[in-house]
Amino acid sequence: MTIDETPRGPGPGGETPAMAQPRSGARDLERYAGLFARRTQVMKSSAMRDLMAVTARPEVISLAGGLPDTSTFPAEDFSALMARVGVDDAARALQYGPTEGLVEVKDPIAQVMAAEGMEVEPDDLLVTTGGQQVIDLVCKTLIDPGDVVIAEAPTYPGAVPVFVSYQADVVQIEMDEHGMRIDVLEAELERLDAEGRLPKFIYTVPSFQNPTGVTLSLERRRRLVEIARRRELLVLEDNPYGMLRYEGSPLPTLYSLDGGEYVIYLGTFSKILSPGLRLGWTAAPRPVLDKLNLGKGAVDLCSSPLSQLFVRAYFAERDWLSYVRSLTGLYRRRRDIMLEALAEHFPPEATWTRPRGGLFIWARLPDYIDTTDLLARALRDHVAFVPGRAAYLDGRGGSEMRLNFSGVGDEEIREGIRRIGKVVREQVGLYGTLTGAEPVRPAVAPPPSGVSGSAAEAPSGPSGGVPEPDAARVLPLRRRTG
Amino acid sequence: MRVAVLKGGDSLERQVSLRSGARVEHALERLGHDVVAIDVGADLVDRLGAERPDVAFVALHGRGGEDGTVQELLELLGIPYTASGPSACIRCTDKVLAKHALRDAEVPTPDFYAFSQAAFEELGAARALPAIEERLDFPIVVKPAGQGSALGIKFARTPGDVPGAIVAAFSYDTKVLLERHVAGRDLAVSVLEGVDGGPEALPVVEAVPNEEDFYDFEARYEIGRTTFTCPAELPAEVASRARELALAAYRVLGCYGFARVDLMLDEASGELTVLEADVIPGLTDTSLLPLAAEAAGISFEALIARVLELAVARAPP
16 A cells, blocks of 8 residues: 655545545544634643543542532422422423513522522512523623633632633632632732723632632622722622531621622522522623623523422422521531541641531642642542642642532542542652652651641551541642742 | 444543544444444443454553453453554553663664652662753653553653652553653654555654643644644655654554554654554544544545454454
């Protein structure tokens, strides 16, 4: 067989070999690629996607999800309520509805917002297909390619593809244990000002943030709202977890502090009732809401009337707050189990957050550990987490990880953290061997003085028992230059 | 013929394998074969026993499927299968073994040093790192010995980067490779065997990064971030040398059926070196072997038909 090397394919004599194809291979390869819009080039690498695909296998204990536990919702309640919808409202449940949402679902929404200290008029609300749609609609409404969006560092990983798909220029603001650093925010705003760039909006998850679990302090909430007013910037307040508080007193939302002038509020039934309903909402200043409504009409005409009528029936006939209380009890216990397991199994070099609510803990490992590679190692031990890079758009977060405690059982949390801790210790030990920094035997090494991390594994340590989770070190989050 | 397409599995390249497998199934059906798709798992032997295929098309990538494990099992079960046998699989999947074999046979490959985790933990190999760094010069490429995709490959630009890069590579394997970095052009030559004529090198493919993402390995194989040209725009003598080297590597490593050989063309010296060989290259819409075959006038179906024919031809009577 002779194979021609000239770029044209067929030989110089112009004869086409018997099996030749009319189009060139290179063009065939890019047949579709050439048609894709630039905004489809999502940041997340294919390697990371491949890794995440393996986390879904049944034998893997996945602390990578962000799932609420729907197994505790009473099945008989579910079927009774669905039957109720069928009897009362079959035709409407099966029909299209208004884009802004059915009027009947706005009362339950007002109840949920009232429980967090907010007052809202039905006309200020737009019912959406999950909270995720609000992020999309806000970007669709506000963002031209290259516009600046401010977000936390790290930010909700699910918002990253939305920002990328609208070609936003995302500036991520460092956090500490009190949430987004407002001083850093102000410095960034000044810098952008000097460049003549006005950010379109500030995206924040102020309560029990995804992914860190950190809550924005009251003082910073006030300052953030004040900055938004002074600079006439919008804030997108994403609040899926506000009701899932396990300790401490509730803080006012940005929406209530601002009175709905510069804050677009995002709420959802996903964490207090069910994500399968795909039902969320937004409350926003009227002119913004009108644009969001137009955008939603173009995307999906309306959110499922079946889901909306189910919510109506649920709020009319069941005590939604008592279900939320049962969830907070369940998740509080799981959080405590995860914190205990972290203190027992993670090496002293690791730090992590201690969230007072929500679904996630954020851990930070020494800089020399790459959590994307660590995930590949952890998957061999059938355990998974979200590598930190997924929560940044700028390549930061390489040594960080998100751990979920709501969607897995107690024993799986303990075992999952034990397995991750084992591979982390292995890598810390190996790095020590390579650099001559410390001896190789992390499993039996006595704990450094006063640090609780490895006390439980010290054969003759003074405490012996499980360390107090409160002693876990609070995570100093990564600096912008880091 | 009744053909079992083995795909999926639990390697990190599961997703690519599922896509390769789906495309192969489609082609086999169009060729008129009776196709059984098997997502490889704990029930593989039972499935093969129940389905009784005449031949197995191995569309697995990565650990388990490409490292000789499945091939050994198919030998045992007496089921003819596509592409290389266990020994070539073992040699090619382990980049260290492959590079030693190439070097022994005087097929040029970038200088390298390889270590097991035990060497560092029990033999104090860390003490040898400064000497290696001096000989290889920075940047050094650090790779896990047995990972097929870009995962775990890191550039160490300074001595301070080396330990972290080694730790990352050990996430994938118990053996790592420190390799001299070749600055230049990224080439791939696929080799396809003729049913009677022996192996032939297909036209050279070049991967050209769209941006100057020079150190981003992942970007190199991602659609939209890399442009693949085939045949690569190379002087005729360079292209023919690349194909000669690919054939030499194919033979030295003992491959069968098809394989893809990755090479580097050193920008400064013009020297060609072989990086590695992949015994079950990707067979997706965007993979390089089908691209090269098509440039040579061999359609995907013809490619699949030939590989299948070779599998049957190799089977003991």
